[in-house]
Amino acid sequence: MTQQPEDSPLTEASPDSLDELFARYDLAITQRTLASPQAQRDLEAIVAALRKQREAWLLAEASGKPVRTRKAQATKTQATSLADLGLD
């Protein structure tokens, strides 16, 4: 089942990038201003942006094309010793 909510106010995407939105929301956590209208808007924008990504993902899955939603957050650690490879 992959029903997309259509009657949701959260389906409108924000022009801000997800990185910016996460950073702004994290700032609100740090400053303990999560109850502010801005923090709420940022949270809604995160959901909207993630829903846009889901739409793109579902379309790509249906067409068989790979989709890139975000750069990888981390890369594999470079092995610098035998221990890193579990060979010590």
Added chain:
Amino acid sequence: MQEVTDLSPFISGTRLQFAWDSTSLGALKFCPRKYQLSIIEGWESKRRNVHLTFGILLHSSRERYYHAKTQGQSHDEALLQALAYLLEQTFDQALGKPWDSGDSAKNRFTLARTLVWYCDTWRDDPLETITLANGKPAVELSFRFDSGLRAPNGEAYLLCGHIDRLARFNEQAYVSDLKTTGHGLDQTYFLGFSPDNQLSLYAFASQVAIGHEVSGIIIDAAQVLVNGSRFQRGIVPRSKDQLEEWYDDLAYWLSQAVYYAHKNYWPMNDQNCYRCEFRKICAKSPSTRSEWLRADFQPRAEGPWNPLRTRGDI
């Protein structure tokens, strides 16, 4: 249910557990030595298991979603609450920075994405949450009950755990459980849960402790990839005689636990080493193992594993 005031899961003065959950029982079945190191002695890797952390956070966030929904909030309101919880839980106030898993597929961003996509995918859920006799929805059910089996000193063995949800589908009751994986969600994935210690315990507990005989477990699987998350449901059946067999085996395994505790020796099952986090330790000469253990592992921050207070059966 038995009232337990002493939080130790071990019989006083022994290394024999009386309170068991799927994690500790699973460790015993997997390898007695792993059980000794992880459960009795409480060692954990210095790099906490990303998959466990990811699973716990996704479970607890989804619980917020269900809670809000059962309190009458809309899908979007419930989702925003769950996401807000997740983002706060994954932000370290002391360090002033978000959780860094070091994993490209399972990290804070993919966790938030998986939560939102999961809730949207199952927005109009065909599974109907069962209402308990007390009128409450059958979600977040912690159980602890007398197994009917006794330790040598006569003390009852308790079975403990946490069931996400009991749900009805096609007139039948099921335990509903959420799993995350990097593997494909094909038939092979779901077949891997039969047999399975954790799911058999949940099915057994739902009929004994919660009073609902279930036909099995419905797995809500989430395949978490770098670029997206896929979702699939699978039914994992458990018949009455399968559960009886699991219970008979439980008696055997508990008698083994008595034997190991009596001998104060937990042997290696060296057929399972290839997928064990303690492999590097057990591969060392026995005389040097404790030093290697202290170098690569640390005592669990919350104290030794305790089914009476710990949620870890993800």
